[in-house]
Amino acid sequence: MTKILLVEDDPALGFVIKDNLTIRGFAVSLCKDGEEGYEAFSKGKFDLCILDVMLPRKDGFTLASQIREKDTRVPVLFLTAKSMAEDRIAGFRAGGDDYIVKPFSMEELMLRMEVFLRRSQPTSTEETLRIGHYVFDCRNLVLLHPSGPRTLTHKEAEVLKLLCTHRDRVLKREEILKSIWGDDDYFMGRSLDVFISKLRKYLKSDPAIEIVNYHGVGFRLQTQP
Amino acid sequence: MTKILLVEDDPALGFVIKDNLTIRGFAVSLCKDGEEGYEAFSKGKFDLCILDVMLPRKDGFTLASQIREKDTRVPVLFLTAKSMAEDRIAGFRAGGDDYIVKPFSMEELMLRMEVFLRRSQPTSTEETLRIGHYVFDCRNLVLLHPSGPRTLTHKEAEVLKLLCTHRDRVLKREEILKSIWGDDDYFMGRSLDVFISKLRKYLKSDPAIEIVNYHGVGFRLQTQP
DNA sequence: AATGAATGTTAATGACTTGTTAATCCAGTC
DNA sequence: GACTGGATTAACAAGTCATTAACATTCATT
Incomplete structure (x- = not known):
C-alpha cells in the first residue's frame, strides 16, 4: 500500500484530493498545516508528499526542506497558486522537485505522481515519457x-x-x-x-x-x- | 548496473544530477559531504565517482586521493566552480583525472562520463573522440x-x-x-x-x-x- | 632583403535549408 | 453531400553554410 502525505489547508480541496487518491488505492494522511504535516512525517513512513506551498504555521518549502533532512529520497510535489512569482517557481524546478499549478485536474496530479513513484520503484513498461517538466502520455496522446x-x-x-x-x-x-x-x-x-x-x-x-x-x-x- | 558515487553538498544541484543519471539507468549514491562520501566508497563498489571540489568536512581533492589509495583504477571526475584558480585546475589535468566547470550541461557530464567508463570497460561503438581536453561527439557534431x-x-x-x-x-x-x-x-x-x-x-x-x-x-x- | 608561392583571415556571396502561416486536400461521419 | 479534424502542400520569409573573393602574412629560395 502506497502511503501519501497530503498537506493542504483548504478543506474543500484537501478532501477532494484525499477522496480521489483513496479511491485509486492510496493511503492518504491529510494534514491542515505545516506543523501538523511535519509531525505526521516524523512519525510515519511515506512514499510521496504533496504539499501546498501557502500553509499556516509553516510554508510548504520550509516543510519540504525539513522533510529532506530526514529522508533524501522521498518525492515531494508542490501545489502552487498561479499568482506565484515565476522566479520562485523556477528555483524549485531547478531543485528537481515537481510542482502543480492550481487549478489542476486529478488526471494531471495522478500522472505526475506516477512519474515520481515509478522513479523510486522502477517497474512497469513505460507509457508516459518525461520531457523536461512536461509529461507525455503516449497512450492517450x-x-x-x-x-x-x-x-x-x-x-x-x-x-x-x-x-x-x-x-x-x-x-x-x-x-x-x-x-x-x-x-x-x-x-x-x-x-x-x-x-x-x-x-x-x-x-x-x-x-x-x-x-x-x-x-x-x-x-x-x-x-x- | 553501473554504480556512481556522487558527492555534492548543494542539494539542488545534487538532486538534479542524481535524477538525470537515474533516468539514464545509473545507480547513484548521493552524499552531501566528504566524510560521508568516504564512508560510502569504503562500503560499496563504484564504477565512477563525481566529486564536488568544495565540500564540507573534507574537500574533493583529499577525498579523491583517499579513494585512490583504496582503488587505483576507479575514474574520478571533479566538479569545480569557475572562480577556481586555473593553475590548480591545470595540476589536476596533469594528474589524469577530468573535471567539469560549473555551470555545465548534463549532456557534457554524460559525455565525459562515457569517456571514463569506456576506458575501464571498452564496449560500445561510441563515436566520441578525445582531443586534448576537448571531447568531440561526432554523431551530434x-x-x-x-x-x-x-x-x-x-x-x-x-x-x-x-x-x-x-x-x-x-x-x-x-x-x-x-x-x-x-x-x-x-x-x-x-x-x-x-x-x-x-x-x-x-x-x-x-x-x-x-x-x-x-x-x-x-x-x-x-x-x- | 627580394621574390613569388603558400597560407591565414575576414567578409561577402549565393545556393540551399528551414520556419511559419494559410490554403488545400482528404477521409471519415453525420 | 456538407461538415469536421487532421495531414499535406503552397508560398514566402528567414536563416545557415560552403564557397569565393580579397587582402594580409609567412615561408623558401635566391
Missing part, C-alpha cells in the same frame, strides 16, 4: 504541463515520441521520415517541418526544452541547456 | 570543453574528424581534399584553409592542441608538444 494539458494528434505524437526516445541525439531527417512515413517512396513535402513547428509551440513553456535543427542533417530534442 | 560546448557544421566536423583520426601525423593537403571533397575533380578553392582557420579558433582554449601547417605539404593535428 496527452501532453501535460502546469500551464495546462493538450491533446496531440496522432502524427504529432509519433514525431514527439520518436524525438523523445532518442532525446539528446541528432536524428537525421531521413531517419525520421523513414520511421514515420515509411521508406518505400521518399517523402518530398514539408510536413515534417510543419510538425516540428507545432511541437515547438507546444513545448515552449519549458525553456529547458528545445528542438534543435542541425542544418542539413536533422533534428534533436534537447533536454539540457 | 558537438565539441565539448569546460569553457562551453559548440556545435560544428557538417564540413567542419568532417575535417576535424579526419585530422583527429590521423592525429600527430601529417595529412597531405591532397589527401584531405580527396577524402572530403572527392577525387574526380581536383578542388582549387581555399575552402579547406577557411575550415582550418575556423577549427583553430574552436580549439584554441587548449594550448596543448594545435593544427600545424607543413608548408607545401599539408596539416597535422598536434596533441603532443
Whole structure:
C-alpha cells in the first residue's frame, strides 16, 4: 500500500484530493498545516508528499526542506497558486522537485505522481515519457504541463515520441521520415517541418526544452541547456 | 548496473544530477559531504565517482586521493566552480583525472562520463573522440570543453574528424581534399584553409592542441608538444 | 632583403535549408 | 453531400553554410 502525505489547508480541496487518491488505492494522511504535516512525517513512513506551498504555521518549502533532512529520497510535489512569482517557481524546478499549478485536474496530479513513484520503484513498461517538466502520455496522446494539458494528434505524437526516445541525439531527417512515413517512396513535402513547428509551440513553456535543427542533417530534442 | 558515487553538498544541484543519471539507468549514491562520501566508497563498489571540489568536512581533492589509495583504477571526475584558480585546475589535468566547470550541461557530464567508463570497460561503438581536453561527439557534431560546448557544421566536423583520426601525423593537403571533397575533380578553392582557420579558433582554449601547417605539404593535428 | 608561392583571415556571396502561416486536400461521419 | 479534424502542400520569409573573393602574412629560395 502506497502511503501519501497530503498537506493542504483548504478543506474543500484537501478532501477532494484525499477522496480521489483513496479511491485509486492510496493511503492518504491529510494534514491542515505545516506543523501538523511535519509531525505526521516524523512519525510515519511515506512514499510521496504533496504539499501546498501557502500553509499556516509553516510554508510548504520550509516543510519540504525539513522533510529532506530526514529522508533524501522521498518525492515531494508542490501545489502552487498561479499568482506565484515565476522566479520562485523556477528555483524549485531547478531543485528537481515537481510542482502543480492550481487549478489542476486529478488526471494531471495522478500522472505526475506516477512519474515520481515509478522513479523510486522502477517497474512497469513505460507509457508516459518525461520531457523536461512536461509529461507525455503516449497512450492517450496527452501532453501535460502546469500551464495546462493538450491533446496531440496522432502524427504529432509519433514525431514527439520518436524525438523523445532518442532525446539528446541528432536524428537525421531521413531517419525520421523513414520511421514515420515509411521508406518505400521518399517523402518530398514539408510536413515534417510543419510538425516540428507545432511541437515547438507546444513545448515552449519549458525553456529547458528545445528542438534543435542541425542544418542539413536533422533534428534533436534537447533536454539540457 | 553501473554504480556512481556522487558527492555534492548543494542539494539542488545534487538532486538534479542524481535524477538525470537515474533516468539514464545509473545507480547513484548521493552524499552531501566528504566524510560521508568516504564512508560510502569504503562500503560499496563504484564504477565512477563525481566529486564536488568544495565540500564540507573534507574537500574533493583529499577525498579523491583517499579513494585512490583504496582503488587505483576507479575514474574520478571533479566538479569545480569557475572562480577556481586555473593553475590548480591545470595540476589536476596533469594528474589524469577530468573535471567539469560549473555551470555545465548534463549532456557534457554524460559525455565525459562515457569517456571514463569506456576506458575501464571498452564496449560500445561510441563515436566520441578525445582531443586534448576537448571531447568531440561526432554523431551530434558537438565539441565539448569546460569553457562551453559548440556545435560544428557538417564540413567542419568532417575535417576535424579526419585530422583527429590521423592525429600527430601529417595529412597531405591532397589527401584531405580527396577524402572530403572527392577525387574526380581536383578542388582549387581555399575552402579547406577557411575550415582550418575556423577549427583553430574552436580549439584554441587548449594550448596543448594545435593544427600545424607543413608548408607545401599539408596539416597535422598536434596533441603532443 | 627580394621574390613569388603558400597560407591565414575576414567578409561577402549565393545556393540551399528551414520556419511559419494559410490554403488545400482528404477521409471519415453525420 | 456538407461538415469536421487532421495531414499535406503552397508560398514566402528567414536563416545557415560552403564557397569565393580579397587582402594580409609567412615561408623558401635566391
